[in-house]
Amino acid sequence: xxxxxxxxxxxxxxxxxxxxxxxxxxxxxxxxxxxxxxxxxxxxxxxxxxxxxxxxxxxxxxxxxxxxxxxxxxxxxxxxxxxxxxxxxxxxxxxxxxxxxxxxxxxxxxxxxxxxxxxxxxxxxxxxxxxxxxxxxxxxxxxxxxxxxxxxxxxxxxxxxxxxxx
Amino acid sequence: xxxxxxxxxxxxxxxxxxxxxxxxxxxxxxxxxxxxxxxxxxxxxxxxxxxxxxxxxxxxxxxxxxxxxxxxxxxxxxxxxxxxxxxxxxxxxxxxxxxxxxxxxxxxxxxxxxxxxxxxxxxxxxxxxxxxxxxxxxxxxxxxxxxxxxxxxxxxxxxxxxxxxxxxxxxxxxxxxxxxxxxxxxxxxxxxxxxxxxxxxxxxxxxxxxxxxxxxxxxxxxxxxxxxxxxxxxxxxxxxxxxxxxxxxxxxxxxxxxxxxxxxxxxxxxxxxxxxxxxxxxxxxxxxxxxxxxxxxxxxxxxxxxxxxxxxxxxxxxxxxxxxxxxxxxxxxxxxxxxxx
Ligand code: FES
Ligand code: FES
Numbered sequence: 001x002x003x004x005x006x007x008x009x010x011x012x013x014x015x016x017x018x019x020x021x022x023x024x025x026x027x028x029x030x031x032x033x034x035x036x037x038x039x040x041x042x043x044x045x046x047x048x049x050x051x052x053x054x055x056x057x058x059x060x061x062x063x064x065x066x067x068x069x070x071x072x073x074x075x076x077x078x079x080x081x082x083x084x085x086x087x088x089x090x091x092x093x094x095x096x097x098x099x100x101x102x103x104x105x106x107x108x109x110x111x112x113x114x115x116x117x118x119x120x121x122x123x124x125x126x127x128x129x130x131x132x133x134x135x136x137x138x139x140x141x142x143x144x145x146x147x148x149x150x151x152x153x154x155x156x157x158x159x160x161x162x163x164x165x166x
Numbered sequence: 167x168x169x170x171x172x173x174x175x176x177x178x179x180x181x182x183x184x185x186x187x188x189x190x191x192x193x194x195x196x197x198x199x200x201x202x203x204x205x206x207x208x209x210x211x212x213x214x215x216x217x218x219x220x221x222x223x224x225x226x227x228x229x230x231x232x233x234x235x236x237x238x239x240x241x242x243x244x245x246x247x248x249x250x251x252x253x254x255x256x257x258x259x260x261x262x263x264x265x266x267x268x269x270x271x272x273x274x275x276x277x278x279x280x281x282x283x284x285x286x287x288x289x290x291x292x293x294x295x296x297x298x299x300x301x302x303x304x305x306x307x308x309x310x311x312x313x314x315x316x317x318x319x320x321x322x323x324x325x326x327x328x329x330x331x332x333x334x335x336x337x338x339x340x341x342x343x344x345x346x347x348x349x350x351x352x353x354x355x356x357x358x359x360x361x362x363x364x365x366x367x368x369x370x371x372x373x374x375x376x377x378x379x380x381x382x383x384x385x386x387x388x389x390x391x392x393x394x395x396x397x398x399x400x401x402x403x404x405x406x407x408x409x410x411x412x413x414x415x416x417x418x419x420x421x422x423x424x425x426x427x428x429x430x431x432x433x434x435x436x437x438x439x440x441x442x443x444x445x446x447x448x449x450x451x452x453x454x455x456x457x458x459x460x461x462x463x464x465x466x467x468x469x470x471x472x473x474x475x476x477x478x479x480x481x482x483x484x485x486x487x488x489x490x491x492x493x494x495x496x497x498x499x500x501x502x503x504x505x506x507x
Contacts, residue, residue: 044420095385098393099212129428133420136212138396139428141389163433164357164371 006067008033009077015064023067024048024059027074035075035104039133046132049105050074056112058131073111075104087111087149096145098136105132110146114153122147122161168359170370171472175354175463179456182257182331182347190259191245191328192266194223196274198316200294200309201233202267207247208259209239213454214386215255221382222260222447226267228291229308245328253452256382257347260447261329269325277315277323278306348443350451352376354395356464357432360472365488367403367469369432372461376436379443379451388436391457395434398461400425403481 002021005014008031015030024041027033027050039047041060048059051073078085084092087110097103106129113120113128125146126139134142147158182188193205204223210216220234227234237244247259275286278296282289282304290299297305315323334344357371374391381387404424408416417423442449466477475490 040420042419042421095214095389097212098214098389126428126431131427133425133427135397135425136393137389138392138394138426138434139431140392140434143428143431 002065004064004068006070006072008072009074017064019063019065021064022060023050023052023057023062023064023072026064026067027059027072033074033076036108037101037104039101039105044133045102046105046109047102049108049132051108051112054112054115056109056128073108075107078107078111085111086152087114087145090149090152091142091145094141094144094148096137096142102132102134102136106134106142110149113146114150117154119156120150120158122158125150125158167363168361169472170357170359171468171470173356173358173464173467173469173471175356175460175465175467176352177456177459177463178349178351179253179459180346180349181252181452182254183252183345184331184333184347185336185343185345187330187333188248188252188254188258189328189330190247190254190262191326192259192263193245193324193326194227194263194266194270196227196270196308196312196315196323198309198313200229200307200312201235202227202229202270203235203237204263204267205244206236206238206259206263207241207244208255209247209250211250213250213255213390214383215250215259218256218382218386218450219259219263222256222263222450223267225448226264226291227271227308228296229294233294245326253350253454253456255452255454256450257379257446257452258329258331260382260450261445262327264447265327265329266325269327270323271325273315273321273323273325274308274311277319277321278311281306281311281314348379348445348451350377350379350453350456351439352456352460354398354460354464356461356468358465358468358472360469360487360491362473362488362491365484365486365491367465367482367484367487369399369403369430369465371432371434372399372464373435374437374457375439376453376457377439377441377451378453378456379441379446380449381438381440381453382448382450384438387438387453390453391436392434394455394457394459395461396426396431397458399430399432399465401458401480402462402465403483404430406481406483 001016002019003016036050037047039045043058043061050059195203216236220236221231224231224234275289279286294308295305296311315321331347336343354374359368410416443451
């Protein structure tokens with residue numbers, strides 16, 4: 001067993017897990033953060049996305065031991081009982097999600113992207129979400145939600161583009 | 167070099183099969199505070215059906231959607247439902263819910279009629295009130311009527327109903343019958359780019375015009391159409407289950423079963439072509455599965471428009487398209503195919 005101490009959504013947590021345990025498994029099964037989803041367990045789907053020191057990571061591909069001392073953010077850290085995080089609010093307003101299984105991962109990838117503080121284009125957004133699979137929505141309303149959240153949080157505008165212009 | 171092409175795909179799709187029993191049932195209870203509880207067996211899978219069904223109940227009862235508490239998918243407490251399948255929920259479950267709500271509303275009308283000195287058939291339920299038709303100032307809050315019904319008249323305002331699309335058997339001689347209650351129609355257009363050196367197809371733009379009867383919740387209809395298009399694009403260009411000789415799938419994972427990502431999605435314009443279907447709840451039909459039907463056809467037609475090759479087996483992977491382009495250049499079989507125009 002390995003003893004691991006890390007910060008999850010601002011709270012210090014410790015767990016004692018077998019060394020082969022992934023960060024995802026530890027979060028879900030030992031620390032009871034079940035927001036990050038187990039989709040494929042091999043890094044294909046992005047349902048398990050969490051932020052490790054601000055960077056979006058597939059928690060199924062990271063060993064729990066590698067997260068020692070790190071600062072983890074999960075979907076549970078975003079909203080409070082009183083209000084949604086602006087990304088969640090934007091996703092709700094435009095009905096970004098359908099079944100919602102991809103949602104926690106999509107939202108955490110979005111947070112990592114917006115937190116970088118860079119100017120974003122629609123292509124940057126599509127790029128940043130390309131590791132998060134969604135079977136339901138065709139991504140269209142998710143991208144709309146990300147744009148709305150970005151504009152709300154940063155006060156900047158995503159430039160209009162016309163992909164049909166040859 | 168990259169070639170642009172455009173293509174069209176059209177479809178019709180049946181809603182509410184009638185060849186087998188296809189029932190849905192519902193119970194609607196109007197509470198003494200003017201809210202309502204809806205029991206339905208159907209299951210929400212993210213498409214927003216419970217929102218739509220709540221809207222249908224609310225419209226029939228003259229209350230707000232927020233006033234309707236939907237309880238679903240629990241066989242201990244809700245009526246059995248044929249299923250969240252066959253694009254039938256809005257149409258079949260919706261019809262059952264509308265009928266159940268109307269039955270509950272009828273009790274309110276009968277209780278309110280003597281209070282308002284009119285006959286029950288002179289009443290309507292609008293804006294959380296029971297009011298006299300054409301005389302909206304003569305009205306009572308639904309909450310008051312529900313309270314009166316429950317505690318004074320002893321007639322709790324509860325309605326139950328079921329709906330089973332009318333069945334028309336097949337004529338054994340002619341094979342004719344009426345296998346479905348109603349139909350929806352759609353056209354999608356694809357604008358794509360084909361790289362003639364790699365065979366890779368990129369979808370640049372899709373427009374989708376869908377008839378779904380009355381669009382009870384247009385935002386959810388859009389969500390269905392956009393999702394359907396992504397499935398259609400996967401079907402057209404990427405997704406393929408591969409089996410070995412023993413019939414075992416050799417790509418049972420997302421590493422080798424390739425589905426569209428955000429990068430594969432084009433700009434989409436959705437056009438909801440509303441029309442009122444007299445057999446549907448408030449004129450609604452359905453939209454789920456039909457959204458994925460015409461996409462691959464539109465894309466394959468666009469490939470033909472762009473580089474002159476007909477892809478007749480899906481998915482139209484880069485390998486297949488490149489092979490067809492080479493055959494066309496070598497004057498092979500593809501050339502003999504008649505052009506679509
Ligand atoms: S569960 Fe981690 S990427 Fe799918
Ligand atoms: S909403 Fe169902 S997978 Fe994205």
